[in-house]
Amino acid sequence: MECPETIFTKYASVLLDGIGIGKTLDYGIPAETEPLIRKGSQVKVLLKGQIRIGIVTQLKESADFSKVLPIHSVLSEGELLTEELFSLAHWIEKYYCTPQRHVIKIMLPSSIRHSMAHKEQYFISSLQTKNQLRRACAELQEKQAEQAAVLEVMLKTKRGILLTELLEKSGVSVSPVETLIKRGFLKKERMRIDRNPLEGEEYFKTVAKPLNDEQKQAYLKIIASLQEKRFETHLLYGITGSGKTEVYLQAIEKALEMGLGTIMLVPEISLTAQTIDRFRSRFDDKIAILHHRLSQGERCDEWHRIRRGDAQIVVGARSALFSPLPKLGLIIVDEEHDGAYKQSEEAPCYHARDLAVVRGKITHSTVILGSATPSLESYYNTLNGKYTLSKLSSRATQSNLPHVTIVDMKKEYEKAGGYTAFSAPLLEGIKKRFAQGEQTILFLNRRGYHTSLFCEGCGHIFKCPHCDLALTFHFGEKVLACHLCDFRLAPIPSQCPECKKPETLKYKGVGTEQIERALHAIFPDIRTIRMDGDTTRHKGSHEHLLKQFSTAKADVLIGTQMIAKGLHFPSVTLVAILNCDGSLQIPDFRASENIFQLITQVAGRAGRGELPGEVIIQTHLPDNQTIKLASAQNYEEFYKVEIASRKMFGFPPFSHLVKLTFVGKESEQTAQAGAVLRAFLAKKLDKSYLLHPLVPSGYPKIKDFYRFQLLIRGKIVYPIHAHLKEALAQNLLPKEVRMHIDVDPLSTFF
Ligand code: ADP
Ligand code: ZN
DSSP: OOOTTOOOSOEEEEEEOSSSOOSOEEEEOOGGGGGGOOTTOEEEEEETTEEEEEEEEEEESSOSSSOOOBOOEEOSSSOSSOHHHHHHHHHHHHHTTOOHHHHHHHHSOHHHHTTOOSSEEEEEEESSOHHHHHHHHHHHHHHOHHHHHHHHHHHHOSSOEEHHHHHHHHTOOHHHHHHHHHTTSEEEEEEEOOOOTTTTOOOOOOOOOOOOHHHHHHHHHHHHHHHTTOOEEEEEEEOTTSSHHHHHHHHHHHHHHTTOEEEEEOOGGGOOHHHHHHHHHHHGGGEEEEOTTSOHHHHHHHHHHHHHTSOOEEEESGGGGGOOOTTEEEEEETTTTOGGGBOOSSSSOOBHHHHHHHHHHHHTOEEEEEESSOOHHHHHHHHTTSSEEEEEOSOSSSOOOOEEEEEEHHHHHHHHTSOOSSOHHHHHHHHHHHHHTOEEEEEESOOSSBSEEEETTTOOBOBOSSSSSBOEEETTTTEEEOTTTOOEEOSOOSSOTTTOOTTOEEEEOOOHHHHHHHHHHHOTTOOEEEESTTTTOSTTHHHHHHHHHHTTSOSEEEESGGGTSSOOOTTEEEEEEEEOHHHHTSOOTTHHHHHHHHHHHHHTTSSOSSSOOEEEEEESOTTOHHHHHHHTTOHHHHHHHHHHHHHHHTOTTSSEEEEEEEEESSHHHHHHHHHHHHHHHHHHSOTTOEEOOOEEEEEEEETTEEEEEEEEEESOSHHHHHHHHHHHHTTOSOTTOEEEEEESOSOSOO
């Protein structure tokens, strides 16, 4: 269907959804549809005889080519992306050095991009066992890679998956799925999606609390900029329990009164029923909540509610920042220091906190960043006048800050005559809480039972065959598992495959699973709940375990990172950090900052109610300055020490970093590609830029792909991007090697 004769008066650049095409294509706008098409409209167009969906990114008077097809039809009422969001997208493209299509992809939920007009959806499930699928997948790998990709995704699902999600995850079109259905591997059925994520849940209405003096001062500064509709970023720095959330709630109320919308970001892990209820109890159905457990249909409906202005308050994890509120006035980022705001795996590697400030500027909104342990960057920005600082220095309720003890584990080992997971003071503490019916939280950032299996004879370590990482022993499942790719080895070898000597295999390292068993060995009647990546795999299990603990179904909660944040359990009076020494030894300029934040967050879980709290930190480094300052909850002193060292070494916030990761199947070729890129940049960039050496990444191999990284440091990132684009245009990178660009990376090690 070509119509080269037709001359249009208006043309549109259309960004097609789906795979393959990197650029926008031009289409003519037929006169009758002209009034309907705007920048940001969703349209149907023809490409190679097939109907495709796309978004209009530009309207123009002439086309880049002489022969263009007309736009087939218009899908959306109004635009999917407003001018304001286009500006944000443009900023992201430039700053994070990412093509527009990747940026648009993260800004719109896939259900919207694929135009899920109907509530009906297809659900795909398997008709064969996992083993059969696995075999088929291996066989198809060579000749039918698309079908294999579909099966790979199916293998990761429990009962099945929505068709749209399957397509998104496997990156294929419908046809390989249809083939697999015809061949009897998969089944397709229509299903209705349950749409309202909050339906049926009950909550109590709460009202604003009278603010204390410090809260009031912070509040007044915030609403001053809000009322003037003036862009200003506020850093609300207050210890846990100091009443930051109450300030947010009242600021949101003010915005509502003014007819302005709010985006409230929280780290995904803190999007618990507890948090959600707190917001809902103040604002009822004016709230939309976006989290990863929503089905695509639910996400689609919430998005439309927000766009229509029916939900003026959006609470969600990092991608909620892109919500299409028609009249945005306030953006809040709670726990602004949290690493969960950074997208690291996929381009664009954006930081939602930084983008909150950018969007605030574009929309003349007030931005609030809140934290008990602000990132060094944000605190630095209050001192140089970019942000306005408000401090909350005491807990809002009667509860006091917990008492912290640092326990020297070297001495404990001496006393115990060998290794022990629990120091004497900790055992004493747990026993006392148990007897009094109070609760304890034990924190350890390692899941599994033992963290490695090795041979005492020859030093051989059992590593994942696909990743360069030691396998972790899981007692419950009796397997050795890789924590990067989920490779599993069972039964567990009884002999070293290298030296083959008898009885030389030894386990090393302690994980949460072992802690739980060890605790039961000491206190047979104690009730425990373990929360880690293993126990929270299934949908809803996270919530369920938290509920169990908060309703006193257990005496001790044992867990990893996921229990460190935002939880509020009034009857927890003892919190222990079993071992955090490993994290301090990671060679990264943010290691101290991360540990300081972690200890402060974990300690903040103790003594949240009427009862006084106690915190025990077990370590081999009792004199470590970071541990000491964290246990004294002395952020300001920590900031002084840390910022001085950043300044001395020229690390952020005194510079920006760009991390390039080169990923490829062949180790040598990948390293070579990195070296070529490095040499190119070294020639092009001026002397103010520092190029670190090309080194293997902290995880040098993941899923059979080798990884090398190159760090570049400088005051401005744009010249780096310009030269990178130049290098790519000159085809300096072989097609077998991928380059991943991370601007302002969180980790310089992994
Ligand atoms: P944060 O967000 O800083 O951790 P919260 O806002 O959750 O602190 O406050 C901690 C506790 O103190 C909550 O139970 C909250 O209801 C209560 N609270 C906060 N502000 C006040 C206030 N002005 N008067 C009384 N109670 C308050
Ligand atoms: Zn692996």
